[in-house]
Amino acid sequence: xxxxxxxxxxxxxxxxxxxxxxxxxxxxxxxxxxxxxxxxxxxxxxxxxxxxxxxxxxxxxxxxxxxxxxxxxxxxxxxxxxxxxxxxxxxxxxxxxxxxxxxxxxxxxxxxxxxxxxxxxxxxxxxxxxxxxxxxxxxxxxxxxxxxxxxxxxxxxxxxxxxxxxxxxxxxxxxxxxxxxxxxxxxxxxxxxxxxxxxxxxxxxxxxxxxxxxxxxxxxxxxxxxxxxxxxxxxxxxxxxxxxxxxxxxxxxxxxxxxxxxxxxxxxxxxxxxxxxxxx
Amino acid sequence: xxxxxxxxxxxxxxxxxxxxxxxxxxxxxxxxxxxxxxxxxxxxxxxxxxxxxxxxxxxxxxxxxxxxxxxxxxxxxxxxxxxxxxxxxxxxxxxxxxxxxxxxxxxxxxxxxxxxxxxxxxxxxxxxxxxxxxxxxxxxxxxxxxxxxxxxxxxxxxxxxxxxxxxxxxxxxxxxxxxxxxxxxxxxxxxxxxxxxxxxxxxxxxxxxxxxxxxxxxxxxxxxxxxxxxxxxxxxxxxxxxxxxxxxxxxxxxxxxxxxxxxxxxxxxxxxxxxxxxxxxxxxxxxxxxxxxxxxxxxxxxxxxxx
Numbered sequence: 001x002x003x004x005x006x007x008x009x010x011x012x013x014x015x016x017x018x019x020x021x022x023x024x025x026x027x028x029x030x031x032x033x034x035x036x037x038x039x040x041x042x043x044x045x046x047x048x049x050x051x052x053x054x055x056x057x058x059x060x061x062x063x064x065x066x067x068x069x070x071x072x073x074x075x076x077x078x079x080x081x082x083x084x085x086x087x088x089x090x091x092x093x094x095x096x097x098x099x100x101x102x103x104x105x106x107x108x109x110x111x112x113x114x115x116x117x118x119x120x121x122x123x124x125x126x127x128x129x130x131x132x133x134x135x136x137x138x139x140x141x142x143x144x145x146x147x148x149x150x151x152x153x154x155x156x157x158x159x160x161x162x163x164x165x166x167x168x169x170x171x172x173x174x175x176x177x178x179x180x181x182x183x184x185x186x187x188x189x190x191x192x193x194x195x196x197x198x199x200x201x202x203x204x205x206x207x208x209x210x211x212x213x214x215x216x217x218x219x220x221x222x223x224x225x226x227x228x229x230x231x232x233x234x235x236x237x238x239x240x241x242x243x244x245x246x247x248x249x250x251x252x253x254x255x256x257x258x259x260x261x262x263x264x265x266x267x268x269x270x271x272x273x274x275x276x277x278x279x280x
Numbered sequence: 281x282x283x284x285x286x287x288x289x290x291x292x293x294x295x296x297x298x299x300x301x302x303x304x305x306x307x308x309x310x311x312x313x314x315x316x317x318x319x320x321x322x323x324x325x326x327x328x329x330x331x332x333x334x335x336x337x338x339x340x341x342x343x344x345x346x347x348x349x350x351x352x353x354x355x356x357x358x359x360x361x362x363x364x365x366x367x368x369x370x371x372x373x374x375x376x377x378x379x380x381x382x383x384x385x386x387x388x389x390x391x392x393x394x395x396x397x398x399x400x401x402x403x404x405x406x407x408x409x410x411x412x413x414x415x416x417x418x419x420x421x422x423x424x425x426x427x428x429x430x431x432x433x434x435x436x437x438x439x440x441x442x443x444x445x446x447x448x449x450x451x452x453x454x455x456x457x458x459x460x461x462x463x464x465x466x467x468x469x470x471x472x473x474x475x476x477x478x479x480x481x482x483x484x485x486x487x488x489x490x491x492x493x494x495x496x497x498x499x500x501x502x503x504x505x506x507x508x509x510x511x512x513x514x515x516x517x518x519x520x521x522x523x524x525x526x527x528x529x530x531x532x533x534x535x536x537x538x539x540x541x542x543x544x545x546x547x548x549x550x551x552x553x554x555x556x557x558x559x560x561x562x563x564x565x566x567x568x569x570x571x572x573x574x575x576x577x578x579x580x581x582x583x584x585x586x587x
Contacts, residue, residue: 116380117380
């Protein structure tokens, strides 16, 4: 039937059972962001540190004089991921703040949930958008740097000597992305304004970090680092990269704080993502 | 199509649906009632948005509690309030909804174009939905509900906020869907003319209960006769007298009322009552029963004539 035929007709094609609605949601969300010039610019800027580090690896492996002060160590990769945290923050605010808030503003939740889409699939789809973009500026360049190290040096000596590095990079990125994605998605479900959510997220991170620094100054101890999400991530990150923890807080406590963020966020999402708001 | 058995829905202390037992036949069915009657709550319960405190519901023969996902794949829902997926143009939005309902991407896009033409948005299909007028937003809500060719359509107040021309066009679309395209639909509205125009069967709700139900033609024809009446005297008092004698009456203008005379009684009873009250009947003319008469009888008179 030609497209200009203006009549409604019954659909005779095959409908497939919707088992992967989250993939449809995630794909549409990713395409939406990747079409925006401002976001693409941010993504390109987020890869500049990768280019710098790749140049460092190239020089260190090809020029013996440079190798003395540019040689790659596990710390190089840890530092790279720490540097990326600013881009993690920017992308989280840019992408995450409107994930659910915009849908709430446009009353889209009832549209989604009137389709064969469960609440879990909806949340998973929305979280996947942010998670994929965060992994694209943390895990992906981190792993690529490791591959470049092998390629530039022409041997597996470095990776054999640091066999846990791939797992460390993967685990640290996964933990960071999981905590931040859960937290931001939950915040996004609390409001209809993405701007408010962005400010709230920034405020919470900055406030918790400021509180930790103030308490550290007052007490002279870093045992209270668990009040800061970023400090808790750093603390657990040190363990993942087999380094000496930088704060006095037990790593288990920092890990529990991060798990608590995930649990509380999941609970918020369970309450806030519904097809209809009932005010009793 | 849809069956509710002893269903109750409670919001806090407020019982929105109270032991509702009703069956929706195939075809175009109107769900009619004043604001707060429980119409939207019933639809939301059928969609699984609200969990009933009591009773069972079946849609297309499937249990709502256990087969919600299968049901949602086979129904289309046009919500009452403004809703869209932000940041998308119309055709992308409708195709996206089609994909979420199980259509392959290519089919979803093709159907999106067709459905947008059908609802009258063909020329505006590449515009962002946010820039649409109220009437256009109503049409696109219908398009997203239709794109996957549902077996049953839930339309919640589809003419809300539309101008007269747009409203007529929307009703014509709904009538066409229900009668020519053979789409089963439930039209939820508080506007009697909308239901009368688009539906064959009506279920009237009031205060969380079913007040009356049946084919519209039967409801309008089986309850006796209707008269237009003008009297000289105290009109509100006479309305009370009529009601006291089992004749439902309601004013339509400043001094004209419509009187529903149940089967077995006649206009003579009206004259006799007027005489006993010392009132003059200035005008009495047989009229055609309308859905409004059925509605008022069901809501105010407890459905004496039709239930």
